[in-house]
Amino acid sequence: MTDLIKVQRIAVYAFHGVMEEEAKLGQKFFISLTVEADLSKAGTTDNLDYTINYAKLTELAIHIATQQRFQLVEALAEAIATQVLDAFPLAHSIGVEIEKPSAPIQATFDTVSVTIFRKRTGS
Known part of the structure; x- marks a missing residue:
């Protein structure tokens, strides 16, 4: 049986990225x-x-995204996935997508994103 809880497009203002700006x-x-x-x-x-x-x-995702700084959105996604699996024993797995619509790319685009999937170990 696969049941899903989805929370989509939580907006946060944060300071992640490789560039100094x-x-x-x-x-x-x-x-x-x-x-x-x-x-x-x-x-x-x-x-x-x-x-x-x-x-x-x-609340957990917002806290991680706004209280820690990451150079890579991959690292932000990993931190969220790890802490969700630690905090919610009922969770079998998690998918985390991070969208960065203002990524510093010299092109016209809607957004860039990274999606990771993690499973609880030992289950």
Whole structure:
């Protein structure tokens, strides 16, 4: 059984990037999370204790993105994935997408993004 909790395009203003200007000026990022978990007990009991609270999931992602600085969005995604799996034992796996719509690229584009997928070890 595969059940998913998704939180899509959480907007944060942060200072990630390799370039010095990115560290000084910052920019907007979007974070999307897809968590795989067995939600059947939550569905049958209507009890928050048997699911992953998406408000807390969102708060954790925002905290990591705004309180730490990374040169690479890959490292930001990895930090979020690791901490989500540590904080939410019900989570079997997580997908983290980081969008960087103002990446310093000399081209016209909508966004650049990195998506990673991680599974809980030993499950």
